[in-house]
Amino acid sequence: MSAFWGVVRRDLLIARRQGGSSLLAVGFFVVVAALFPFAVGADPATLRGVAPGVIWVSALLATLLSLDRLFQADFEDGSLDVLALSPLPLFMTVLAKVLAHWLVVGLPLVIAAPLVGVLLNLPLAAFPVLLGAALLGTPALSLIGAIGAALTAGVRRGGVLVPLLVLPLYIPTLIFGVAATAAAADGLPVAEPLMLLASLTLMALVVAPVASAGALRLALG
Amino acid sequence: MSAFWGVVRRDLLIARRQGGSSLLAVGFFVVVAALFPFAVGADPATLRGVAPGVIWVSALLATLLSLDRLFQADFEDGSLDVLALSPLPLFMTVLAKVLAHWLVVGLPLVIAAPLVGVLLNLPLAAFPVLLGAALLGTPALSLIGAIGAALTAGVRRGGVLVPLLVLPLYIPTLIFGVAATAAAADGLPVAEPLMLLASLTLMALVVAPVASAGALRLALG
Amino acid sequence: MTVMSGWHRFANPTRFSRLSARILPWTLALTLVLFAAGLYLALVASPPDARQGETVRIMYLHVPAAWMALFVYVLLAVFSGMGYIWKHPLADIAAKNCAPIGAGFTLLALVTGSLWGAPMWGTWWEWGDARLTSFLILFFLYLGYIALWQVFEDPEKAARAAAILAMVGLINIPVIHFSVQWWHTLHQPASVFRAGGPTIDSSMLWPLFVMLGAFKAYFVTVLLWRIRAEVAERRVRALQMMQAEA
Amino acid sequence: MSNPAPTGLAVDDLSCRRGDHEVFAGLSCGAEAGGALVLRGPNGAGKSSLLRVLAGFIPPSAGTVRWKGEDIGDDPGAHRAVLHYVGHLDPLKPVLSAAENLTALARLMGGQILVVEALERFGIAHLRDLPVRFLSAGQRRRLNLARLVATPRPLWLLDEPTVALDARATAELEQLIADHRAAGGVVVAATHIGIEIPGAAVVELAGRRRRAA
Amino acid sequence: MSNPAPTGLAVDDLSCRRGDHEVFAGLSCGAEAGGALVLRGPNGAGKSSLLRVLAGFIPPSAGTVRWKGEDIGDDPGAHRAVLHYVGHLDPLKPVLSAAENLTALARLMGGQILVVEALERFGIAHLRDLPVRFLSAGQRRRLNLARLVATPRPLWLLDEPTVALDARATAELEQLIADHRAAGGVVVAATHIGIEIPGAAVVELAGRRRRAA
Ligand code: HEM
Ligand SMILES: Nc1ncnc2c1ncn2[C@@H]1O[C@H](COP(=O)(O)OP(=O)(O)OP(=O)(O)O)[C@@H](O)[C@H]1O
Ligand SMILES: Nc1ncnc2c1ncn2[C@@H]1O[C@H](COP(=O)(O)OP(=O)(O)OP(=O)(O)O)[C@@H](O)[C@H]1O
Ligand SMILES: [Mg+2]
Ligand SMILES: [Mg+2]
Numbered sequence A, B: 001m002s003a004f005w006g007v008v009r010r011d012l013l014i015a016r017r018q019g020g021s022s023l024l025a026v027g028f029f030v031v032v033a034a035l036f037p038f039a040v041g042a043d044p045a046t047l048r049g050v051a052p053g054v055i056w057v058s059a060l061l062a063t064l065l066s067l068d069r070l071f072q073a074d075f076e077d078g079s080l081d082v083l084a085l086s087p088l089p090l091f092m093t094v095l096a097k098v099l100a101h102w103l104v105v106g107l108p109l110v111i112a113a114p115l116v117g118v119l120l121n122l123p124l125a126a127f128p129v130l131l132g133a134a135l136l137g138t139p140a141l142s143l144i145g146a147i148g149a150a151l152t153a154g155v156r157r158g159g160v161l162v163p164l165l166v167l168p169l170y171i172p173t174l175i176f177g178v179a180a181t182a183a184a185a186d187g188l189p190v191a192e193p194l195m196l197l198a199s200l201t202l203m204a205l206v207v208a209p210v211a212s213a214g215a216l217r218l219a220l221g
Numbered sequence C: 001m002t003v004m005s006g007w008h009r010f011a012n013p014t015r016f017s018r019l020s021a022r023i024l025p026w027t028l029a030l031t032l033v034l035f036a037a038g039l040y041l042a043l044v045a046s047p048p049d050a051r052q053g054e055t056v057r058i059m060y061l062h063v064p065a066a067w068m069a070l071f072v073y074v075l076l077a078v079f080s081g082m083g084y085i086w087k088h089p090l091a092d093i094a095a096k097n098c099a100p101i102g103a104g105f106t107l108l109a110l111v112t113g114s115l116w117g118a119p120m121w122g123t124w125w126e127w128g129d130a131r132l133t134s135f136l137i138l139f140f141l142y143l144g145y146i147a148l149w150q151v152f153e154d155p156e157k158a159a160r161a162a163a164i165l166a167m168v169g170l171i172n173i174p175v176i177h178f179s180v181q182w183w184h185t186l187h188q189p190a191s192v193f194r195a196g197g198p199t200i201d202s203s204m205l206w207p208l209f210v211m212l213g214a215f216k217a218y219f220v221t222v223l224l225w226r227i228r229a230e231v232a233e234r235r236v237r238a239l240q241m242m243q244a245e246a
Numbered sequence D, E: 001m002s003n004p005a006p007t008g009l010a011v012d013d014l015s016c017r018r019g020d021h022e023v024f025a026g027l028s029c030g031a032e033a034g035g036a037l038v039l040r041g042p043n044g045a046g047k048s049s050l051l052r053v054l055a056g057f058i059p060p061s062a063g064t065v066r067w068k069g070e071d072i073g074d075d076p077g078a079h080r081a082v083l084h085y086v087g088h089l090d091p092l093k094p095v096l097s098a099a100e101n102l103t104a105l106a107r108l109m110g111g112q113i114l115v116v117e118a119l120e121r122f123g124i125a126h127l128r129d130l131p132v133r134f135l136s137a138g139q140r141r142r143l144n145l146a147r148l149v150a151t152p153r154p155l156w157l158l159d160e161p162t163v164a165l166d167a168r169a170t171a172e173l174e175q176l177i178a179d180h181r182a183a184g185g186v187v188v189a190a191t192h193i194g195i196e197i198p199g200a201a202v203v204e205l206a207g208r209r210r211r212a213a
Helices: A002-017 A021-040 A044-067 A072-076 A079-084 A090-119 A124-151 A158-185 A191-220 B002-017 B021-040 B044-067 B072-076 B079-084 B090-119 B124-151 B158-185 B191-220 C006-011 C015-045 C054-086 C089-121 C130-151 C155-169 C172-182 C202-245 D047-054 D076-080 D098-109 D115-121 D137-150 D167-182 E047-055 E076-080 E098-109 E115-121 E137-150 E167-182
Strands: D009-018 D021-031 D036-040 D062-067 D083-086 D155-159 D186-190 D201-204 E009-018 E021-031 E036-040 E062-067 E083-086 E155-159 E186-190 E201-204
Touching: A002 A090, A002 D098, A021 A044, A021 A090, A021 B158, A044 A090, A044 A124, A044 A158, A044 B044, A072 A079, A079 A090, A079 A191, A079 D098, A090 A124, A090 A191, A124 A158, A124 A191, A124 C155, A158 A191, A158 B021, A158 C130, A158 C155, A158 C172, A191 C155, B002 B090, B002 E098, B021 B044, B021 B090, B021 C130, B044 B090, B044 B124, B044 B158, B072 B079, B079 B090, B079 B191, B079 E098, B090 B124, B090 B191, B124 B158, B124 B191, B158 B191, C015 C054, C015 C202, C054 C089, C054 C130, C054 C155, C054 C172, C054 C202, C089 C130, C089 C155, C089 C202, C130 C155, C130 C172, D009 D047, D021 D036, D021 D047, D021 D062, D021 D186, D021 D201, D036 D047, D047 D083, D047 D155, D047 D186, D083 D137, D098 D115, D098 D137, D115 D137, D137 D167, D167 D186, E009 E047, E021 E036, E021 E047, E021 E062, E021 E186, E021 E201, E036 E047, E047 E083, E047 E155, E047 E186, E083 E137, E098 E115, E098 E137, E115 E137, E137 E167, E167 E186
Parallel strands: D036 D186, D036 D201, D083 D155, D155 D186, E036 E186, E036 E201, E083 E155, E155 E186
Antiparallel strands: D009 D021, D009 D062, E009 E021, E009 E062
């Protein structure tokens, strides 16, 4: 177990030293969401209507953007070889890296979500649900994204491919996340989409580390 | 001059060999544009209203995503040292790399813009203006993006930093691009936003190569 | 004891080549016959729909294409799993060559669907419709799978990477199939493959099934043909390599 | 050597294929506890490939590798816990300091962690708190090699370990290898020149020349 | 050496500061046309830093570097057109073939382009059409060095050029350097061991020990 936390601590330390990866992801999240009123016009009614969607799409893009180098950096400097020699099974190493990534990027996004909600005129009543949905959904985004990052790790400039591979897999999370937020905004029941969101995350938790580990092994060969 | 085309040809060749950077950027463009209706709901009237905005935001993101490694790759493998020893002034080298990038990513985006227009229910009458605006605006996106890419070339994982630096600079292009497209969709005059778009691109053409060259020199030190 | 790995298996004529050579003419003939019969039944023999009129005939292309798109993806994932576990290159090649055909079916279903939608729903495309959009996602999945094969130089690695993606993507299939039940959509719910038996009139059901048979036969024919082409190509390369290393 | 003592590494009839190029075939060699193998051969002969096979990163296309009598393919988890692999690249993060890098790497490997000793051994203790991005090529290499000291493991696979090292550091590495072998460890090193490993068995890789395409 | 012939390189009272560390100071040396400088010193002594100053990548904190009598800071554009710099990294794109990489690099440098000769000279003509990602470390290095042949330039700055080379390739490089000097070129090479440059002036860099922070 200590090796697991070793991986987590290492990635957290690197993120901290690299100067605010969290800040950057959150910044991106907020900037993209803030671009929207510019792009679609400032009419408050329109804005309120599209708010849940815009929030989720920009959270998704922020995650995606920060993900493409999740394994690539370790591949390029040979750290992946060392990670593969840890006594930890490779899928646990992946899980540790994803956990660190979520702590650095996902969690700050969750915390920033209400701010973006305010920017986009989301009704106040929807805020608790938005927070809950984000908390349930962002781990799935990190986990699924890890598969794409692992598949392209050994491939030079494979990063460009990550969105194409991962976005289709993100759709269910996106749908249920938006559904929960929109339902809350309209005062409708939210239990069902939240449950579905949670089960997606659970599924990702089972599938993603194993799939990513399989993909990473290719990069070692 | 031959060294200038040497740089352009080299980058085009790499893009070709790397297997469809164009396809990937266009794919991303289309997928992101396709995500939005998903997220904001289906009402065709709403959709038509936000179409110009969505088209421009996703073109912008596609450019951004493909840009972050514009100089990073050359920095990491030492090619930047060689580029700096070319008889060409560094800002011309930057211009050559940006030109190659635009040919690989910007131009295909322009060509794909009508497709996204169809997906998003944009009125047919707006298509010629959309094409014209994209042709005028995308070079500015590549040029401005180059500044961010150059600034972060020396910094590991600077990729995440680029959006934050560059997105604010993109806002004017975004505003006039959307304005032109929306005006055309509503049958209003488009000359003014198109002119402004063109002058933004000209300005970027003057400022961006010099600014990027200065930033790159820091990465050499 | 040496198991010849990868490409070198293709240096020798495999059982597959002989077998497929024998099957191919039959599936080709079957394809032609079924298409002829199916098109006759669909366009001439079957009645126009009471509500939909003649446009209902699009159904005979749309529905089999949509079913095949889903079926081919599942098959692709199964082949991928076999290739991944048993490391048999033939399964990898089969999976790889399913993809373009499946993407073609998906595109056909999308195009016929929106052609049909224009008169039926008054719109080509409806974003809020979960069936439609999730089906578009299937198209993107196919594209991602094809792209992933392209970026690896080493076909064995490409096969394993693509297999992982294919198996993970399988999760989207039930989402697509059940989307009609989960969300109330424009698109009609399952009327053939449903608990409690089909609800379509047999005068339409028969042509539909014949067309489905035709699509299946076409798929088998094209798949076998593509696999043979790729195996032959790899065999040539393997022989060249063995010569070079001799 | 086809019947080596089960205390060390035994390579039997090993072949390696990368892409569609057969890098080497039918290779047999071995080293008992305390022994060493030196891999030699011209550029492209397959030294690095062999090391990656021994580490379990590349599955061999034929033949077996045994560590203490066990085929490494049977329990990859056990094998990866016994070895250190030092490749061409220094797996260091430029933003972390020397000590942080080494601690992080050692923690990944689990077990005992001797960071201070390791840094001192390679004469870079005074660089402890300097971010790695400021280190020279040789200083980075020393830091990378310090891993060998920081977490003791019995099997060392070294791919041209003396690259960028000055004479003093090379001598230190030679001493380290001697100590390691004296304690029963096994060393496999690929090298063109520049390092003395007394009593090591030399494996000459011929290199199959790839045909011009 | 403070008054060198204006046909070659002259370094006068040069200091270099990186970050807040003074790497070297008051360094003077030089080489006339046909001459060579070998930089020696322990890891971290400043060999690589000196080469980057000579290339014009790092501005010196004091002192001057002259090429044929002209201060290189006066017209950086002219200076960068006369030199080749071979650093630690191989500036090669893995997706391009060996020949494509070399052609692209040569084209960047402008002037004459001798790709085929260059590949043959380093014994990698048979790898011409192979993507670089499949090359071994030594094969990559050879390809990198082939730049020197592909576009002739008078001043060569080489940072540990023999890394990863086998004995044959090292001998070839020595011959290449000799030919270059015979034709009036100047070579500055940083190296620990492993290369013979007859008659080269040796510059010993002492290395100021950085204070433990
Ligand atoms: C672009 C638009 C459309 C798309 C993407 C689409 C997609 C699909 C898919 C994926 C299926 C297979 C469902 C399954 O077996 O799980 C299907 C079946 C079907 N579609 Fe569509 N469709 C579209 C438009 C239409 C329209 C306009 C109609 C007619 C009003 C229609 C009628 C049907 C029928 C009758 C079935 C068979 C249902 C069954 O028995 O399972 N579709 N479609
Ligand atoms: N950007 C920087 N900021 C601060 N110090 C630096 C920087 N770059 C290098 N140094 C320090 O300068 C010194 C000289 O480094 P340099 O790379 O020139 O050494 P070298 O002689 O090439 O060593 P080696 O033989 O290991 O390659 C080292 O002590 C290094 O730590
Ligand atoms: N993925 C690959 N696909 C095809 N061929 C490869 C691949 N990787 C390496 N090779 C080839 O395998 C051969 C052996 O490479 P390897 O790196 O093992 O050589 P090496 O002995 O370490 O050489 P060097 O002394 O240059 O480091 C080389 O000819 C190389 O071109
Ligand atoms: Mg090697
Ligand atoms: Mg150095």
